[in-house]
Amino acid sequence: MKNPTPKLMTGILVLQGLLLASQWLGQPSIASARAENSLPNPSERQMQMVDELKQLNAKVDKLTSMLAGGEVTVKVAKEEK
Numbered sequence: 001m002k003n004p005t006p007k008l009m010t011g012i013l014v015l016q017g018l019l020l021a022s023q024w025l026g027q028p029s030i031a032s033a034r035a036e037n038s039l040p041n042p043s044e045r046q047m048q049m050v051d052e053l054k055q056l057n058a059k060v061d062k063l064t065s066m067l068a069g070g071e072v073t074v075k076v077a078k079e080e081k
Contacts, residue, residue: 050068
């Protein structure tokens, strides 16, 4: 029975050599390039959140004033059976 160890070790060395060569060539991986482009500017994101919260507060204030003034009418429709 033959020993497959030398062939296996040769294959591993070739793969490691390819890995080192790809790292030395300096080509960025797809995952790192995609991650850099997908990160939004944190300050812009926070300013957008603040603007949306201001709009939400304005809507809630309008609903609160309508409820407090008694200007809300509820109509219930009968279900057909």
